[in-house]
Amino acid sequence: MSTTKNLLVELFVEELPPKALKKLGEAFSAALANSLKNAGLAPATASVTAYASPRRLAAHVTEVAAVAADKPVAQKLMPVAVGLDAAGNATPALLKKLAALGADASVVASLRRENDGKADVLFFDSLAKGATLAEGLQKAIEAALAALPIPKVMTYQLQDGWSSVNFVRPAHGLVALHGSDVVPVAVLGLNAGRETRGHRFEAAVDPVVFGNADEYAAKLATDGAVIASFAERRAEIARQLEAAAAQAGGKPIDDDALLDEVTALVERPNVLIGQFEQEFLAVPQECLILTMKANQKYFPLLDATGKLTNKFLVVSNISPEDASAVIGGNERVVRPRLADAKFFFDQDRKKSLMDRIPGLSKVVYHNKLGTQGERTERVAAIARAIANELCDVELAHKVNEAALLSKTDLLTDMVGEFPELQGIMGRYYALNDGLRPDVADAIEDHYKPRFAGDSLPRNLVGTVVALADKLETLVGMFGIGQIPTGDRDPFALRRHALGVIRMLAESNLNLPIDKLFNCVFAQFNGIEGFQLNINALYDFIYDRLAGNLREQGYTAQEVDAVVSPQPKRLGDIPKRLAAVRAFAALPEAAALAAANKRVSNILKKLPIWPQADIDNALLVEAAEISLYAALSNVVPQADIAFNTGDYTESLQALAALRAPVDAFFDDVMVNAEDPALRANRLGLLAKLHAAMNQIADISKLSA
Structure with a gap:
């Protein structure tokens, strides 16, 4: 050992x-x-x-x-009948095999015999020398x-x-x-x-x-003046940043990716304070922050209100006694960067966003879907249609203006230099042009949510334009066959779908998703080669919704029950989930879920889904008369609660159906020989199915 x-x-x-x-x-x-x-x-x-x-x-x-340590090795050789002759001596085949393993006839007597389920087999046990x-x-x-x-x-x-x-x-x-x-x-x-x-x-x-x-x-x-540990070096930089920021009367910008990158650039960090001329603060702070972070790896300093100051922190890799030369050098280097940003900002403001609209017709969006100009026309038309669905004429004017201007900042020098500022610069230029603040905000916000956990648009104008933009992208890309596969999603369609889901669910807008898509489909008429599989698009949206809800902590059964019927008004989803969770806790829930599953299986096998029409005269069995009476009593109660938005009360009203449903399946032959009786009973089941699945498919709660 x-x-x-x-x-x-x-x-x-x-x-x-x-x-x-x-x-x-x-x-x-x-x-x-x-x-x-x-x-x-x-x-x-x-x-x-x-x-x-x-x-x-x-x-x-x-x-x-x-x-x-040496390792025991068990080597399977061959069946006993092949390796040993009738006298128990090794056959030539066994000797050849042992020689290949570095052994000879002396080990034959110690070979282990074991049955592998078919025959007795010889095994050679040895020790492999440890490396x-x-x-x-x-x-x-x-x-x-x-x-x-x-x-x-x-x-x-x-x-x-x-x-x-x-x-x-x-x-x-x-x-x-x-x-x-x-x-x-x-x-x-x-x-x-x-x-x-x-x-x-x-x-x-x-x-x-x-x-x-x-x-x-x-x-x-x-001896080496190197902090070898990445984590320790990162923590030391963070400590020095906080100390230097406090000394300078500000706070460093919070950016984990930048902190990781700077940690990877220095072996022994030394944080220094630099500054630039106040005049540069007239440029939008997002531009200055981005150029300092991206090009110089500096940490801009913010004041207590989150506003950029004219000071920044440099993480140096050297610690001279007099750091003035290092600080001065960094200040000289950053000045031209800030001057470029100021130049871009000043030049861009000489031309209004409205005057840039014609330029979008020269920018290709996608070779099958036309230019950015054609795209913004589609987005504007969709946004107007959504505003009309909300019966808001003034909103329609605002979203039309915001949508038409939403991509114009792509033609500015600032966004050409810093694509990350698209939308952000559009808002600044819109305000400079004298546009209404909610329209300017919408130009920035129509990209939101940009990532998981990002904020939603700050007003209704932005929400409508963001919906229009994302829906146009989804329908357009699905229509030309650019559907995400595996890890590939070059047009970020999953993120767009989640953005639509979040806006509809969290804003609780009265916008059923089927009506929204109808607003979008019309804008793609006449585009050559455009073929949309609507069902595939719906499945894509609801798959994203289901995944998002599971991440929020809902169980797979709860999510499946609510999402599988593909409810059109996503703002109702939280209430439906709460109702399903409350229903599942009832003692009657398991039996009703199992019964609902049985009803669904019966009705699915029929060539045509039956109408929920019931002839009282054909109700002959006591159990079916009792079920019909219970339905006649429960359905109006459930409908009243449903129509007032009390989904929990609506589902819980169904608990009264447990006994009559159980009795029906115990005592009544659904597939009666008499066609009229059979049709009437199937109609009764269709009525039961409709009542039980108005809020969710509760059969999914069945184990």
């Missing part, structure tokens, strides 16, 4: 892609540790610590053995490098001038320590040692030499 020690592996490289560094570090350590565990060199309980800095990937694994750490680690490092989620590899020559290797960046050093011992492994043309390089400019010692695996992080920090 070999003694276990902790293991350290570090690959020292040139600067890694910052947006990928966090994943690269996690993937490298996880793959390395898993390989060691699978080889029996580390227990399943071994602790794994990942390190990742701009110039290194490393992993520390505890309890790693020098040699893996040495050098063997196992070599394979583990190679496997870990091969499994890295590398965005793009590069090919570079090794020092011999002949050989070349492929990796994300040129590698210059390899550390592999088991306790204090170097493990003799090699990868990417590098032999393992105990030395690495620290900070490019501020390392106290070069090279940094490790005495053992456990001093890695501490020695790299003291």
Whole structure:
């Protein structure tokens, strides 16, 4: 039994892609540790610590053995009848098989016999030598490098001038320590040692030499001026950002992706405060924030009200005694960026959004669906139709104006430079043109919700235009066959569908989805090659709805009961779900759900769904007379509650049907020989089915 020690592996490289560094570090350590565990060199309980800095990937694994334990191996040979002759001696076939396994006739007597269900079979039991750490680690490092989620590899020559290797960046050093011992492994043309390089400019010692695996992080920090842990470096940056912001009298912008990227750019962070001229604050703050974040990786500072100040935070990779030169350099670099944003803003305002509308006819939206100009005409027509459904003439004028202008900011210099600002800049330019605030807001908000959890449009004008825009996209793309498959969804149709669902459900607008789609279908008449499978589109919408409701915590049965009938008014969905949940808690629920399922199965088998017409004279059995009487009493109560929007009361009224329904199925033959009796009983079931499924398909609650 070999003694276990902790293991350290570090690959020292040139600067890694910052947006990928966090994943690269996690993937490298996880793959390395898993390989060691699978080889029996580390227990399943071994602790794994990942390190990742701009110039290194490393992993520390505890309890790693020098040699893996031998493993018992059971090798199935052949049936006894084939391997042994009548005298029990080994046949030539058995001897040949044993020789291939490195054994001879001396092991024949110890071969194990076991029945495999067909015949007695010979098994050769042996011990496989456990892998040495050098063997196992070599394979583990190679496997870990091969499994890295590398965005793009590069090919570079090794020092011999002949050989070349492929990796994300040129590698210059390899550390592999088991306790204090170097493990003799090699990868990417590098032999393992105990030395690495620290900070490019501020390392106290070069090279940094490790005495053992456990001093890695501490020695790299003291001798190398590098915080090796991505998580620790990120936390230190966040701490310094807060401290510097407090000193400057503001708060740093909250952006996890930017914090991750900056963490991947520096080895020992030093946060500094810079500033720019007040005059730039006349430019919309979204533009300034975006250019500072995207181009310079700065953290803009906001005041207590969330308004941008003229100060920003720089995360530097050096810590000079006098930081004024670093701060001044960053201030000089950011000034031209801000000046560009101001120039774009000033130039864009010289031309109104209304004057830009003709330009949309020169921008292709989709080669099968025409230009952006044609698209905005469709969106405007859909928005007007929705406003008419809401019987609001003034709204129709506003949504028409907002829809026609909604894409015009795509033609501005600012959005050309920063596509992320589409809609946002449209609102600023609309206000500059003197348009009504709710119309300007709608130009920005018609993209909402842009992502899961995003806010909805802030007013009705924005909601209607957003609905029109998303519905036009869904119908248009489905009509030309651009339907999402698997992970592919290039036109974000799933997000558009969820946006429609959220707006209809959370705004509780009286807009049935079938009427909405009728407003949309008419706008695609005459488009060559346009063929819409309406049922596929409805299924797509309701699948998204079901998934969204399950994420909110509703059970699969509750969601299925409410969504499978495809209710047209999505604003009612929360009330329907609440009603189903309350109904399911009743003692009568299980029996009624089972009965409803039975009724559905009977009626589905019929060539034509029967009318709920009942002739009293043909009600002959006591149980069917009783069921009809119960329905006559319950249905009006349920309908009154349904029509007033009290879905819970409407469903609970059905509880009174349990006894008569049970009696009906116990005592009445539905498929009577007399056609008139049979038709009357099927009509009674159709009436029962309609009453029970007005709010949800309660058969889905049946186990």
